[in-house]
Structure formats: structure tokens, C-alpha cells
Amino acid sequence: MNMAKLLQVSDLRVEFLTGRGTVRAVGGVAFQLDRGEVFALVGESGCGKSTTALAVMRLVPPPGRILGGSIRLRGDDLLTLDEDSMTQVRGRHIAMIFQNPMVSLNPVYRAGAQVQEAIVLDQVPKNEAWRRAVDLLGRVYIADPAHRALSYPHELSGGMRQRVMTGMMVSRQPDLLIADEPTTALDVTIQAQVLDLLLELRDRTGMALLIITHDLGIVAEIADRVGVMYAGSLVEQGPVFDIFEEPLHPYTRLLMRALPRLTKGQGSLHTIPGQVPSLIQLPPGCPFHPRCPDRMEICSTKMPGLTVPAGGREVACYLHGVGERQ
Ligand code: SF4
Numbered sequence: 001m002n003m004a005k006l007l008q009v010s011d012l013r014v015e016f017l018t019g020r021g022t023v024r025a026v027g028g029v030a031f032q033l034d035r036g037e038v039f040a041l042v043g044e045s046g047c048g049k050s051t052t053a054l055a056v057m058r059l060v061p062p063p064g065r066i067l068g069g070s071i072r073l074r075g076d077d078l079l080t081l082d083e084d085s086m087t088q089v090r091g092r093h094i095a096m097i098f099q100n101p102m103v104s105l106n107p108v109y110r111a112g113a114q115v116q117e118a119i120v121l122d123q124v125p126k127n128e129a130w131r132r133a134v135d136l137l138g139r140v141y142i143a144d145p146a147h148r149a150l151s152y153p154h155e156l157s158g159g160m161r162q163r164v165m166t167g168m169m170v171s172r173q174p175d176l177l178i179a180d181e182p183t184t185a186l187d188v189t190i191q192a193q194v195l196d197l198l199l200e201l202r203d204r205t206g207m208a209l210l211i212i213t214h215d216l217g218i219v220a221e222i223a224d225r226v227g228v229m230y231a232g233s234l235v236e237q238g239p240v241f242d243i244f245e246e247p248l249h250p251y252t253r254l255l256m257r258a259l260p261r262l263t264k265g266q267g268s269l270h271t272i273p274g275q276v277p278s279l280i281q282l283p284p285g286c287p288f289h290p291r292c293p294d295r296m297e298i299c300s301t302k303m304p305g306l307t308v309p310a311g312g313r314e315v316a317c318y319l320h321g322v323g324e325r326q
């Protein structure tokens with residue numbers, strides 16, 4: 001079995017040139033994904049998770065630009081491909097689903113026709129593509145798929161639209177599916193169905209999943225490994241069980257505390273004091289130091305590098321050594 005990494009992101013840097021200054025949205029992020037693996041990027045809003053995902057698709061909108069680093073898919077650096085080659089990669093090898101399915105669904109086309117259209121891209125005759133589209137809608141748990149295939153997006157519920165979009169995105173059997181907050185707009189029951197569906201598709205096709213979420217409950221349910229982002233950097237990553245069992249970075253610990261505890265009458269939600277810093281003007285040193293309960297003198301002067309305190313884990317915090325800067 002080929003154990004080569006499916007996706008290797010190294011020293012990825014993205015910035016947005018705005019009238020107010022340069023937003024350093026992603027500053028030297030590195031992670032990798034194996035085939036069939038589920039990797040979750042977590043963190044508060046505005047910490048660079050979605051920009052990282054868009055950068056992997058090479059879809060960072062202007063005035064954003066990828067400043068440097070590499071994004072290798074099966075060894076090929078996507079940042080060196082011309083736009084035609086990158087268009088081939090999107091959809092065929094990497095697909096993305098969004099929180100709002102209407103970003104991907106065209107309101108004036110029937111649901112089945114949209115899935116059919118994606119399948120036709122692989123030179124499948126139209127009749128056969130329609131048959132496969134209806135079959136696929138059934139496999140993403142759309143009841144009565146032959147009938148629903150004729151519905152327009154506005155005639156479907158939010159959960160159904162999300163499943164149609166997922167069906168459309170996996171119709172070409174991508175190697176990697178990126179899901180940006182895929183269930184945030186859905187109620188809890190539908191949310192569970194969509195997560196089950198993603199895992200089932202992973203099991204069936206061997207695709208890898210990159211999930212972007214602020215919800216640690218989803219991470220616990222679906223991910224094999226997790227990366228915690230803060231102010232444009234990955235501050236901790238490792239196997240999901242280890243990080244939930246023993247978070248090392250103070251930010252990860254506080255994120256865990258912010259999880260609602262709904263057992264034994266504890267319904268309170270802790271919040272993390274302070275705010276994510278402006279990505280235009282990051283504080284000197286460790287970007288988390290203004291909010292960190294464990295900060296030391298060095299923390300406000302020099303950015304900590306990544307250390308590898310235990311197998312498969314990385315953390316950027318002076319509590320765990322000095323480390324090397326990415
Ligand atoms: Fe806190 Fe210092 Fe670690 Fe940053 S480096 S998380 S400020 S202890």
C-alpha cells in the first residue's frame with residue numbers, strides 16, 4: 001500500500017492587502033493528510049481556518065494572495081500549476097463544500113441536473129450520468145431520489161440541500177473533500193446525519209476529509225487528528241484523542257473549557273477572556289500572550305517555535321520548550 005501523504009502543506013503564508021493595512025491571515029501553516037484520514041482545523045472565528053482551506057483550493061479571493069510555502073497533492077505542488085491544470089484538480093481531485101449550500105447550487109437548475117452535470121464532466125453520457133445522479137442522491141439519503149432529483153434547490157430543506165451539494169461534490173470521487181463549517185446552519189439531527197454521511201463516504205471511497213469548524217464537539221465525533229489555529233498560526237496539532245485527553249497549549253486548554261458541559265446540570269459555557277488580535281497588528285512575541293493565563297516574560301518578546309513533545313504532536317508554546325520557528 002502506498003503510504004505517501006495525500007496532502008502536504010508547508011510554510012503556507014497568505015495575506016490580504018487592505019486600505020487599513022496588510023492582514024496576515026495565514027502565517028507559516030504546515031500540516032499533512034493521509035488518504036482516508038479526517039483532519040480538523042479548529043479555532044475561533046478570524047483565526048485563518050477558512051483562508052487556509054481556500055488556499056488549498058487556490059481560491060483565496062482578492063485582495064488576498066498566497067505569499068509563499070507549498071501545497072503538495074500526491075507530491076505535485078499546486079502553487080506551481082497553471083490555472084487550467086488547477087481547474088482540473090478542483091472537482092476531480094479536491095472538492096469543497098460550504099456552510100451555505102446555495103454557494104454551490106444553482107437556484108435555476110433542478111437538483112438532479114446539477115449532480116448530473118458534475119458527472120458529465122468525466123465524459124459520462126448524459127443518460128448514464130442522470131442514472132448515476134439519482135443513485136447518488138439516494139446514497140446521500142435523499143428519500144425518493146428519482147422524484148427529488150426533479151426539485152429545484154428552493155423546494156428542498158436546508159439539510160437536503162446540504163446533502164445534494166455533498167453528493168455533487170463527491171460525484172467525481174475526489175481524493176480530498178474540504179468541508180468548511182458543513183453543519184453550522186443545520187439543526188442537531190440533520191447535523192449528525194451529514195457528519196455520518198461524510199464518514200460513510202470516506203469509508204466507501206477512501207477520500208481524505210479536511211474539516212473546518214469552530215465546534216470541538218464535531219471534532220471529537222469525526223476527526224482522526226486536529227490542528228488548532230490562533231491568529232493565523234497552527235499552535236497545536238496531533239491525534240484527536242491525545243489533544244482532548246491532554247491539551248498542551250494554553251489556548252487549546254481554554255477552547256476545551258469553552259465546550260458546553262451539558263451533563264450533571266452543568267450547562268454553563270466558559271468563554272475565553274479577551275479577543276483574537278487584529279491580524280493587521282499582531283502583538284509581539286506569542287500572539288496569544290495578551291490572553292494567556294500562563295504567560296512568562298519571554299512570551300511577549302519572541303514568537304515560540306514548534307516543539308514535538310510526544311509522538312505525533314506539535315505545540316508552539318514556551319511551556320513545552322523553545323522549538324523551531326516555521
Ligand atoms: Fe502562553 Fe507563553 Fe505559551 Fe504563548 S508561549 S501560550 S503566552 S505560555
